[in-house]
Amino acid sequence: MSQAQEILREVFGYAGFRGPQAAIVEHVSQGGDALVLMPTGGGKSLCYQVPAILRQRTGHGVTLVVSPLIALMHDQVGALHEAGVEAAFLNSSLSGEEAAAVERRLMRGEITLLYAAPERVTTPRFVAQLESLHERGKLALFAIDEAHCVSQWGHDFRPEYRALALLHERWPDVPRIALTATADALTREDIVERLQLQQARQFVSSFDRPNIAYTIVEKRDAFPQLLRFIEAEHAGEAGIVYCQSRKRVEEVAAALSKAGMRALPYHAGMDAAQRQENQDRFLREDGIVMAATIAFGMGIDKPDVRFVAHLDMPKNIEGYYQETGRAGRDGLPAAAWMAYGLQDVVNQRRMIDESPAAEEFKQVMRGKLDALLALAEATDCRRVRLLAYFGEASQPCGNCDNCLSPPEVWDGTEAARMLLSTIYRVQQASGISFGAGHIMDILRGKATEKVAQHGHDRLSTFGIGAAFSEAQLRGVLRQLIATGALAVDASAYNTLQLTEGSRAVLRGGVQVQLREAVSQGRTRTRTRRGGAEPAAVAAGLTAEGQARFANLKAWRAEVAREHNLPAYVIFHDATLAAIAALAPDSLEALQGVSGIGARKLEAYGEEVLRVVNA
Structure with a gap:
């Protein structure tokens, strides 16, 4: 573990592990299998990235990360490069020549973490490459991200994940770690069975996201309700508005833009280039609201999403939890707001009844819908209900609409x-x-x-x-x-x-x-100072600190554009705020700031000092 701690400090710039991370890293580094359930923003990536680096340094070779989304692979690999880690991805965004170059590096043992989609992992060509690496003792670890995709009971089932059982069947001596932010007991059992993780140690963290305030209102006139919520609580801040249909997405994005917000649409029916451009803008620019179907969001690591709104009721609590969990990844106050009505219930029930699935599956889906409706209709603490669904006991939170304004029954x-x-x-x-x-x-x-x-x-x-x-x-x-x-x-x-x-x-x-029916939920109108409000993470800084923070953000934006990466991949807001508060005058002083590893200190240290002292 001393080596793991050193990697955490040297590569990622963090002083210590959080929660169960240390136990997971130790177990996996020593060759154990693990199933990890950890909420969004809880630091799941470090649970396999640190063991991957450690096992590579001790001669075990490459870690294969199975990831379902191209955008996620791109940002994860970009972040690892920034930290000085040899990482690469193989997906359809690469040309044949680029993919061949990655494969050559892989076979030469030059890559520590390789990201690939499940469809590629199980192709005969890729299996042969893995077999060659295994024969030379150069397969260190299999990390299966978004593992709930393997379960038919999960909210984002992907049949191609089922084939990943091949990894254990073919190479049983290579340790595996499966990770997800969302899985009830039924989905967990399915993950264990489908991925053959019966002998794996399970690490189940608390599902609680105490920084998220949950509000659910009865749908009367949905868009004006949404507009009041955003204008009262989150004007000028980044957010996601989930809608059920593509048409609704287009309408909501247009209406938000007309209301003076920087809003963009995202759905699977859009031109692929336009969809990618909108996602890139959301990740790289401040204060954009994305109106989207659930096609948007998995793997979105943007830390400063201040609200997630649902204009239509999701299918189940897992989907609701996963989508709302994209708010407040930085740990700062965020909001989850949903409007639901009779038509939502009718639509969701009809989709289940009319599906060609077996009756057993339909019964489970009806039960999941009933649980979500019970959460929406609840008169007690939303968070207690939400956590109870995942088998976790809790106390009233004092930070949901029912706790703050108890409804009449x-x-x-x-x-x-x-x-x-x-x-x-x-x-x-x-x-x-x-x-x-x-x-x-x-x-x-x-x-x-x-x-x-x-x-x-x-x-x-x-x-x-x-x-x-x-x-x-x-x-x-x-x-x-x-x-x-x-x-x-x-x-x-x-x-x-x-x-x-x-x-x-x-x-x-x-x-x-x-x-009692309430059309307008609690709103918390925030008093805003003149001009742009500083990021919440920097709110406690002095006037000089605020100026340093603003200058650092401007410098970071330039670097991010040059590297074609989201700004938070270069440095998180929390790191910039810590620098602004410390006002370091030397590389030694800068070295102790959380989030600055050895590679980033070398690459950006002098520039950061120049900006701070400007």
């Missing part, structure tokens, strides 16, 4: 029975089914043209629910659909259908407890 059982009775009587009277809006109009006694046309104003349930607001009834419908007490027939204009589960509610055997 009401008993919706009577309203639920009225709704189901109305649906039953409508079907009996008309022989056809109707959608949610029409059913609520009947129950509330609204004499619309459609109600009169079908004679539904003569039903015994007409007007008996006049005391309930539309928002309350929509909340009841959400719960009934989510729990299976109501079904939505997508083939018949989203009409409502009674199910076997309806009986228990009608007979009074099921209680329906709901939160």
Whole structure:
């Protein structure tokens, strides 16, 4: 471990490991297999990068890192180069000549970490190269990043990950480390089985991200709600807005731009070059809001994303946790905001029911959707609910909307029975089914043209629910659909259908407890000083320190452009703030700053001192 500590200081510029990192590094460096669950921003990369460097220095050869995304490989390799580590990637962004050059370096033993996609790793050509390295004792470690992709129960299943069992079958003596930020117990079991990690030691960190404030609001008029949230709390800051459809992404990006924000779209249907340009701008520029589908985000290491918003409800808690976890990777205050409504529940339920998957799979997916809806409808601490889903006990956090503004609760059982009775009587009277809006109009006694046309104003349930607001009834419908007490027939204009589960509610055997509908969640309008607000990490600096910090950021931006890398790969904001506060006047003084390893000190030390003393 003394060697590992030295690598941590010398290469990465950190004084000590955090949390379980030391135990993981020791175990893997000694040749043990590991399954690592660590939240986004927890330092997963160091858990395999330090052992890779250590094992390479002790003659074990190259570490293969299986990574699913080209952008992630590019940034990880760029960051390792900045730290003085020999790293490379093999993916479709390379020309044939460039790929051949990387392969020659690999076979000569000149690479410490090689990043490759799972599709490439299992090709006959690549397997032959690995076999050649293994025969010479030059295969040090297999690191499988984003390991939840191997599980059909995970939120981002990729069939090509299944073939990675080959690594253990072919080379059982090479240690493996599988890493993910998101996996419930079922997904964990699947990862272990699919990757044959039964003998691996499991390291499960806390899933808590205490710097993220969770807020979930009922969707009324989603875009104005989003706009109020951003303008009140995160104006001028970097953020991600997740939308379900490509069309919605385009609309939201355009509307945010019209509102004066620097917003860009990202989805799989865009031209590949434009999509890449937008991602690069998000990573390299300050204060950009990215409107995106879930195609965007995995492997995004940008540390200063101050908020993640969902305009549409995700499929499950794993997806929600993974996506919200992209906020506040620097450990500073960040926000996760979501608007959800009845249509979200209908859409997600319909996608599950209409999928060609086996019934067992559909049942698991329905359970995951129900858990997410329970989180959205919860009246107690969001964080306690979220962590409990991953099997972790906790106390109320005091930093979510329910803790800060506890909602009122009401008993919706009577309203639920009225709704189901109305649906039953409508079907009996008309022989056809109707959608949610029409059913609520009947129950509330609204004499619309459609109600009169079908004679539904003569039903015994007409007007008996006049005391309930539309928002309350929509909340009841959400719960009934989510729990299976109501079904939505997508083939018949989203009409409502009674199910076997309806009986228990009608007979009074099921209680329906709901939160009072609140269209606008808590907002924390922040007082801003004149001019641009400094980065949160630098807020405690003196006026002179702020000036040094601003100059360092400007210098860093120039270097990042020259190297074609995101600015944080050169130095994190926290490192620049520490330099600005210290105002070092020598390389010796600069050497102790967290995040400055030997290579960066050599490459940038004199320039940093020049900027500080300018």
